[in-house]
Amino acid sequence: MKNDRLVVSKVLVLDDVAAHFEHLKAFCEECGLVGIRPQQRDAASVMAILRSNVDLGGIMLYERFGGTAGQGLALAREIHAARPELPIFLRRDAVASMAGLDEKTAAMFRCAYTLADLQQLRSSLEVSIFSRVYPNELVRGISDFTRASLETLFPLCDIDTETPYLVKDRLIYGEVFTLIAIDSDWCRGYMMFQASEEAVLELLRRAGGPEGEHWTFRELNNVLGELTNLAWGSFKNRYVGHDNRGERGQTQVPIIINHQRGFISFGSDDPQLCLKYLLRERHRPEAAAVPIFQRFVFNLNWSPDEFRENPSVESLVDAGELELF
Amino acid sequence: MAQILVVDDSSTVRNEVADFLKSQGLAVATAVDGKDGLDKLKADASIKLVVSDVNMPNMDGLTMAEKIRSEQKNTAVSIIMLTTENSPAMKERGKAAGIKGWIVKPFNGPGVIATLKKLAS
Numbered sequence: 001m002k003n004d005r006l007v008v009s010k011v012l013v014l015d016d017v018a019a020h021f022e023h024l025k026a027f028c029e030e031c032g033l034v035g036i037r038p039q040q041r042d043a044a045s046v047m048a049i050l051r052s053n054v055d056l057g058g059i060m061l062y063e064r065f066g067g068t069a070g071q072g073l074a075l076a077r078e079i080h081a082a083r084p085e086l087p088i089f090l091r092r093d094a095v096a097s098m099a100g101l102d103e104k105t106a107a108m109f110r111c112a113y114t115l116a117d118l119q120q121l122r123s124s125l126e127v128s129i130f131s132r133v134y135p136n137e138l139v140r141g142i143s144d145f146t147r148a149s150l151e152t153l154f155p156l157c158d159i160d161t162e163t164p165y166l167v168k169d170r171l172i173y174g175e176v177f178t179l180i181a182i183d184s185d186w187c188r189g190y191m192m193f194q195a196s197e198e199a200v201l202e203l204l205r206r207a208g209g210p211e212g213e214h215w216t217f218r219e220l221n222n223v224l225g226e227l228t229n230l231a232w233g234s235f236k237n238r239y240v241g242h243d244n245r246g247e248r249g250q251t252q253v254p255i256i257i258n259h260q261r262g263f264i265s266f267g268s269d270d271p272q273l274c275l276k277y278l279l280r281e282r283h284r285p286e287a288a289a290v291p292i293f294q295r296f297v298f299n300l301n302w303s304p305d306e307f308r309e310n311p312s313v314e315s316l317v318d319a320g321e322l323e324l325f
Numbered sequence: 326m327a328q329i330l331v332v333d334d335s336s337t338v339r340n341e342v343a344d345f346l347k348s349q350g351l352a353v354a355t356a357v358d359g360k361d362g363l364d365k366l367k368a369d370a371s372i373k374l375v376v377s378d379v380n381m382p383n384m385d386g387l388t389m390a391e392k393i394r395s396e397q398k399n400t401a402v403s404i405i406m407l408t409t410e411n412s413p414a415m416k417e418r419g420k421a422a423g424i425k426g427w428i429v430k431p432f433n434g435p436g437v438i439a440t441l442k443k444l445a446s
Contacts, residue, residue, distance in 0.1 A: 219336075325427070
């Protein structure tokens, strides 16, 4: 299905038949899925996982998850009510269909499959999660220049990058996020950074020395703003053609933010490209890594066939050098 | 009296550049956008060099550069852009406004300080 793709997707696997783990694990690896399994099987534990993982691509659910018939379906209802944007793939014992489910229940699932016949699941994953192909060169480039930007702004940290992945989630991580428009001949949409205010602010305070002790969220805003600016500039310089004349139709759609639920919608169900960077302080190796999430939402135009790196990028002066006129 | 005016809406960059230039013994003033930059330049005749971002609220750096030449009739001050922008079209617009140079962010102080000093003198 993928294998040569750089981008994976995280799925919550709610399937508690131990004999099937290896089978499902192999299937996930083959399809570019990273499976997350709950420690506890009760609904409260599952919902807690959903609350703490804001970057899921979907859910693989066994109809008898929890032990008895109907428990899996009851959990599906709870999940679907809380996170309708997440596709749920239902594993059934007998038939790879919605047979025996009422219409409302069946509508919650993207597909039904059995272990004996995973083709339906495979096809559904392609349509539901891997419906967008992000060119490897693009993903690699984004990861490289963003990492370089983070190294500039957090010089006392090592920066690790997790494998890029696709998300269907619309939840916002942390308390602060930035948003900037991306507009080119081949893609239009937005780039976001999301972070936990206190965790990043603590990094900045420690790096700032005595002066940094009094820094507030405003300093954090400035740094995340500059991170966004640097990454945006790099994206434009690499991937937005210099002959881009902005003559495309200036369509827009409303962006909806629900602060209470930490939810943001760009009006598109397409999977978003997500990169997670982990900042680790060199002099405090025991401290937990601080995550910063970067998301790309190309909701207004996505034409990857026309993707190209700027031909002139090689001849551009290096960042930081002065080009005299 | 300042020798160099640093114009950037990001306080992170503004402070970084200003602190670095000060550490090199230069007198530095700062402005938060192009409009503020025009006002500061008008009020301080000792400024010999402007280091400015391009993308800023209220007034962008290129418009500020154009106004320095056209409205303030100031041809004595040297202007350098410090920006994430790297498009030939923008540079051409900058050249037409009489700017002297272009630095792509992130700022690399030691690499450009010698040239800045030369321009400032």
